[in-house]
Each structure stands twice: as C-alpha cells, then as structure tokens.
Amino acid sequence: MVGSASTDLAVKEAQLRAVLAGVPDPEIPVLSIVDLGIVREVSDDCVALTPTYSGCPATHVIELATREALDRAGFENVSIKIVLSPAWSTSMISEAGHKKLREYGISPPVDRPGPAECPRCSSQRTQEVSRFGSTPCKALWRCGDCQEPFDHFKCH
C-alpha cells in the first residue's frame, strides 16, 4: 500500500512537472520555466519558484502564468510559493535550455572566463558591446567573423 501511495505521488509530481514545462518565460518564450531552472521544488500540494533577479518584472507574470496553467490542468489546490534562497544562478539553466537558447539566437551563459560563442556561426572571435542588453539578464555582443550582433545570457 505504501508503495502505491508513493507511486501516486510520483505520478502527480511528474504531471505537475509536465504542466510547468509548458509555461514559457515571458521574456525568452522559447525557454520554459523548467528549462530556466526557476522551479525550485515540486511536491504534492505546492510548487516553489525562485525569481531570476530581485527586480525582474517577469516574476509576477510567471507566477500568474503558472497559476493559470495549473488551474487549467485541474491542479487548483496546488499552491505556488516564491522562495529566495538559494539564489538562482545561470548554472541552473538546463542543458536543453542551452540548446534552445542557441537555436533562438541567444548565446547561453558560460561558466568559463573568455568570449561568448556566436550563436550563428559558433565563432569565439566575439566582443562585448554593452554589459546591459534588451533585458536585465542579457548583454549585447558582436561577432568578429559573421559580423552579427547577438544577445548573450549573462553568467550570474
């Protein structure tokens, strides 16, 4: 009996994760909130999310979108809580997330020092143009080979 109860729980958690995997980040919609690594905890009655930046205006939108997605899937009684610690970092973006970012034209964050990789031609002959880009999480770079400007997800 204990086994089956924990199986039910595992099934429910998997269902919840599947719902969350369908919630896009409003600023980079190609990424889901799961890819982004901001889903901190999934339990039977609660989903914990963590903000990317303290002032990220997307946090409210994400919370609302998650609420809607959960309600639509029949999980009205699963609550959402926001946790601050441990603080989100770009290392929490999943491998799948990195791939999606590249395909979308955004150079994913890198943990090593040195240049960002051009998402178009994979060149590393690239240069930072501005620390601050179109959203708080991105910097503006330029490729020395294909000459294209691109966004680079800041390592944070």
Add this chain to the structure above:
Amino acid sequence: MAVENNQNLFSALIQLGDDALILSQRLCEWSGHAPTLELDISLSNLALDLVGQATLLLNYAGEVEGTGRNGDTLAYRRDHNEFRNCLIVEQPNGDFGQTVLRHFFYSAYALPMYQGLAKSTDEHLAAIAEKAIKELRYHFEYSSGWVIRLGDGTEESRTRMLKALDWLWRFIDDMFVEDAAWSDLVDANVVPSRKGLREEFDATVLDVLSRAGLELPAQVWPITGGREGRHSEHLSLLLAEMQVLSRAHPEAAW
C-alpha cells in the same frame, strides 16, 4: 524584548530599503536622457535591480512592523522626514560622470554590506542579501569601470569627475552612520557593523580613484543626518514626483 527587536529590525530594513529605492528613482530619471542608448539601458537596468531589492526589503519591513503597511505604502505614503536613506543617494544626478561616481560610492559601500547581511541570523534578510550581492557585483564593476575611464579620459572628463568628487565626498561619512538600533542588531549578528565596513570601503575607493588618476579631495566638512530623517530639499522634490500618482489616486488599481 521581541517587540524591541522588531523595532530595531524595522528601522534597519527601512534604511536599507530606502537607500535602494531612492537611488533607483534617481537612476530612472536618466531613462530616455542618457548619453547613448547602451548607457540608457544600463542605467535603467541598475534601477530595476535596486527597485527589486527595495521591494523585498520594504515588504519585509512592513511584515516585521505588523501594522498592515507593505512596500507600496512605505514607498508612497511616507513623508521626507520619515525616510532613512543616506544623503548621497538623493543627490541630483548631475552629469553622467557624477551619476556614475555616486553609484560607485554606493556600490563600494553596499557590496560588502550585503555580503555581511548574507550571513545574517535573520534568514529572510540573508536570502534577500544573497540575491542582491550578485546584482551589486555588477553595479560595482560597471561604475568603477566608468570612473576609471572618465577620470583617466580627456581633460574635460577628468575636470568633470574632479568636480563631482569634490561635491559627493562630503556625503561619504553619512553612509556609515550607525544608530543605536543598528548597533543592537550588530550585537545580535543580524547586520554587519557599518564602522567595520569602512576600512574596506576606504581601500576600495583609494584603489579605484588612483587607477582613475583622481586625487582625493581636501578634507571637507561631512554632512550627515539621512539616517535620522534630516534630508536635503532634493529628497522632497524627488518624492513629490515619485508619489504624486499614488497620492492623487490612493486606492487606484489597474
């Protein structure tokens, strides 16, 4: 005793939150006016980080106070003499050089401050600080980079930086003023000692200014009082603009 602790914590949270809020509002004034598009975006992003930190701190202050106020009511319904920010953050922007020098001084103070707060025995404050550190590191790199570039730039940029330095220097001591409530929290390992941070701050400032080729100004008479609610007229004008909509339409929602 618990109530007294809460009053101390409220007072500290207001000081930290007001610093971030007022500086954020100042930076917002650059939106659409910065020298280049990249700088415009960067200053708005710095402002966004700060308003995020202010929201977390002031909401928490409201919770600790327990009388039903939240971040919004604390930001929009207090008068100038109830604000506890340090004086440097309310100073007018001046030119880009003065703005970035002010930001350098603030982040050179705030980064070690939040590194200390991240070790707070108050878990929620520690969590807020842990997030803020990552942001403030950027603020420090950005502003110190520009201070060096402008100080070591043209004759014009150097002259302007010296003028900004001469003006802002008098507000440094005010950032480090520690009242009795703050000292009590230091003893309880809730916040780091401001006096204890001064040495690191001085070393950082000396290093960056010397790389910028800027000499320290002559000794000036320091102006203090921000932490006690004694502000310059600049704060009243800033608040008038920041609060006008909320005060004119008190219960408006959209």
